[in-house]
Amino acid sequence: MNERRAIILEAVLKEFIRSGRPVSSGQLFEEYDFDIKPAAIRLELSELADEGYLSKLYHSAGRVPTDRGYEFFVERILSHELDFIREPRLLSKLAEEFFSGDRLEFLDQIAESLHVLSIGYDLEGENVYKKGLDELLRYEDWEAIEDVVRVVRDIENIDEHLEAVLHDIYNEGSDKPRVFVGSNPILKNDSLSVILDSFDDFLILLVGPKRMNYRTNLGFLSKIKQHINTINHERRNTN
Template sequence: MLTQRQQTILNILVHEYIKVAEPVSSQLLAEQYDFGIHRAMIRREMRELASQGYLSQPHTSAGKVPTDKGYRFVVDAIMQEKTNQSYAAEMWEAIQQEYRATKTLKTLHFLTRSVAEASSAFALGYLKSEQMAWREGWEEILREPELKDPDCVNRFIKILDKIEDGLAEMKTPATIQVYIGEENPFVKADDFSTLIVGFRPAGEQKGVLAIIGPKRMPYERNIKLMASLSCFINSLQ
């Protein structure tokens, strides 16, 4: 059981790591945030978080990074927050115009591209009725430092294939699903996270859309994006 202070430190450390893509030190936290305690106490709390499995320390670094358990703690807190449809309202307006013009979930291609741009991650859309898939966001995902290694890119492509197969077979989820690292049910993807939302506008076949990116993704932004997407797309007439 984490204390309130430990929860605060963990939450801030996760968000800092997402932002800077480098291990986060007690010195950085002490300089940039006021926890009301000395740096030595921050360091001690970080050690305690590590002992409980929320943080780990790369061998060559004085800082710490979140583990899957640390990310999960923060994600679960975000999932409890309410998100309304007004989030990313301009994007939804453009999608609604596209949908009204075509009256088909082939709009999913446009939607997939829009979500990739908004999330700065890779988006995969799958329309079950036609067994069609769209992949968007190569430019966005290849900017991530985790994908500078060609071997990592090749591994990512193989992971996408497995996730696409999984989306085709899975029951359309009623709520947002967030799989962090080894939680992924479709493929071994220790370095990546996947957010999945299902939808079915009135009179249309079911579709699924996933955001896929490094575990160091901006979960709060992407979860809010997917939550508002779910509200919006299911309200289309």
């Protein structure tokens, strides 16, 4: 994909994640300086739809991202250095909770800050911790009450298959966080996205709708991880 088309696709994702509404060529022309005319933007959107990155709703002139579009967006984010500015006091508090072993409070702070469901899995003790289901259910993306019930049941039963799946993923040995859009090996529900990262022997999953704020969530996890690794390094040097 050429860079101009990639930038336009990234703009569509940003706008859709922000508003949840289909994105039109006119909107992009007004809000972004691509240095091309609206007709050229429409052509690019049409090409992106043909390539499977966008889809068009029958009742709207705008476009919405497909799972492939989200995956491309996430790859763009991960290809750059993740940065997230947050109050140092919050980072210190999270690190304190992590090292004290207060996993539920640690996850609760993350869920509250990012408005996602946060799940933790202790590889040594094989314990599962969950916080923030209320944050997940606050999103306006649910089309019917049946969708909410399905998600709640999925989360309630996650302990049954989490152990085997996470051990397999962890053993693949990637330093970068893993992002699953829609279909994933962790949840049965394909309307959600999952971000998975490891903090030593503690795995963290962030669960949210497909239009979660990937840049913020990935940057937040990266910042916490850097802070915890720095403290670990300092502790080793003083012992």
